[in-house]
Amino acid sequence: MEIRESGRSGSVIYFEGAENITFHWEFCGGETVASIWIGESGEWNARHPWAAGWRQEILEHIAEEVVRLKAPTCSALIEERSGFIAIKQRPAGSEQRQ
Secondary structure (H helix, E strand, O other): OEEEEEOOEEEEEEEEOOEEEEEEEEEOOOOEEEEEEOOOHHHHHHHOHHHOOOHHHHHHHHHHHHHHHHOOOEEEEEEOOOOEEEEEEOOOOOOOOO
16 A cells, blocks of 8 residues: 655555555544545446455555554544545544554
Protein backbone atom coordinates (compact mmCIF):
# COMPACT_ATOMS: atom_id res chain seq x y z
CA MET A 1 0.00 0.00 0.00
CA GLU A 2 1.17 3.51 -0.76
CA ILE A 3 -0.14 6.82 0.59
CA ARG A 4 0.47 9.92 -1.54
CA GLU A 5 -0.07 13.47 -0.34
CA SER A 6 -0.81 16.53 -2.44
CA GLY A 7 -1.74 19.50 -0.29
CA ARG A 8 -4.90 18.72 1.71
CA SER A 9 -5.65 15.52 -0.20
CA GLY A 10 -4.03 12.67 -2.04
CA SER A 11 -4.40 9.00 -2.81
CA VAL A 12 -4.15 5.63 -1.14
CA ILE A 13 -3.05 2.92 -3.53
CA TYR A 14 -3.68 -0.72 -2.67
CA PHE A 15 -1.52 -3.25 -4.51
CA GLU A 16 -2.21 -6.94 -5.06
CA GLY A 17 0.43 -8.39 -7.37
CA ALA A 18 0.24 -6.53 -10.68
CA GLU A 19 -3.21 -5.11 -9.85
CA ASN A 20 -4.04 -1.98 -7.83
CA ILE A 21 -6.93 0.16 -6.66
CA THR A 22 -6.55 3.90 -6.09
CA PHE A 23 -8.70 5.67 -3.49
CA HIS A 24 -8.90 9.46 -3.05
CA TRP A 25 -8.49 10.90 0.45
CA GLU A 26 -8.72 14.38 1.93
CA PHE A 27 -8.24 16.06 5.28
CA CYS A 28 -11.41 16.99 7.17
CA GLY A 29 -12.29 19.02 10.25
CA GLY A 30 -13.58 18.28 13.72
CA GLU A 31 -13.25 14.73 15.04
CA THR A 32 -12.85 13.33 11.51
CA VAL A 33 -9.21 13.89 10.63
CA ALA A 34 -9.43 12.50 7.09
CA SER A 35 -11.78 10.61 4.82
CA ILE A 36 -10.99 8.08 2.13
CA TRP A 37 -13.47 7.77 -0.73
CA ILE A 38 -14.25 4.06 -1.27
CA GLY A 39 -17.19 4.38 -3.64
CA GLU A 40 -20.33 2.31 -3.74
CA SER A 41 -20.16 -1.40 -3.06
CA GLY A 42 -22.37 -2.14 -6.09
CA GLU A 43 -19.68 -0.82 -8.46
CA TRP A 44 -16.79 -2.74 -6.90
CA ASN A 45 -16.96 -5.95 -8.97
CA ALA A 46 -17.36 -4.08 -12.26
CA ARG A 47 -14.47 -1.69 -11.54
CA HIS A 48 -12.17 -4.24 -9.93
CA PRO A 49 -13.12 -7.72 -11.19
CA TRP A 50 -9.84 -9.17 -9.91
CA ALA A 51 -10.91 -8.15 -6.38
CA ALA A 52 -14.49 -9.44 -6.59
CA GLY A 53 -15.51 -10.82 -3.23
CA TRP A 54 -12.60 -9.17 -1.37
CA ARG A 55 -14.00 -5.65 -0.79
CA GLN A 56 -14.43 -5.91 2.98
CA GLU A 57 -11.00 -7.44 3.55
CA ILE A 58 -9.29 -4.85 1.35
CA LEU A 59 -11.10 -1.94 3.02
CA GLU A 60 -10.25 -3.26 6.49
CA HIS A 61 -6.58 -3.58 5.47
CA ILE A 62 -6.54 -0.02 4.13
CA ALA A 63 -8.22 1.34 7.26
CA GLU A 64 -5.78 -0.44 9.59
CA GLU A 65 -2.69 0.53 7.59
CA VAL A 66 -3.65 4.21 7.27
CA VAL A 67 -4.15 4.42 11.03
CA ARG A 68 -0.90 2.54 11.71
CA LEU A 69 1.21 4.55 9.27
CA LYS A 70 -0.27 8.05 9.40
CA ALA A 71 -2.73 8.43 12.28
CA PRO A 72 -1.82 6.27 15.30
CA THR A 73 -3.96 8.37 17.66
CA CYS A 74 -7.02 7.73 15.52
CA SER A 75 -9.38 4.93 14.65
CA ALA A 76 -11.00 4.08 11.34
CA LEU A 77 -14.66 3.56 10.59
CA ILE A 78 -15.77 2.06 7.27
CA GLU A 79 -18.97 3.91 6.38
CA GLU A 80 -20.53 1.92 3.53
CA ARG A 81 -23.64 4.14 3.33
CA SER A 82 -21.65 7.29 2.69
CA GLY A 83 -18.91 5.55 0.68
CA PHE A 84 -16.04 6.62 2.93
CA ILE A 85 -13.55 5.35 5.45
CA ALA A 86 -13.54 7.98 8.19
CA ILE A 87 -10.31 8.42 10.15
CA LYS A 88 -11.47 9.79 13.49
CA GLN A 89 -9.58 11.15 16.47
CA ARG A 90 -10.00 8.89 19.50
CA PRO A 91 -11.46 10.54 22.57
CA ALA A 92 -8.86 11.61 25.12
CA GLY A 93 -8.02 8.80 27.52
CA SER A 94 -9.24 6.02 25.26
CA GLU A 95 -6.93 3.07 24.71
CA GLN A 96 -5.90 1.81 21.30
CA ARG A 97 -7.15 -1.71 20.60
CA GLN A 98 -4.57 -4.30 19.65
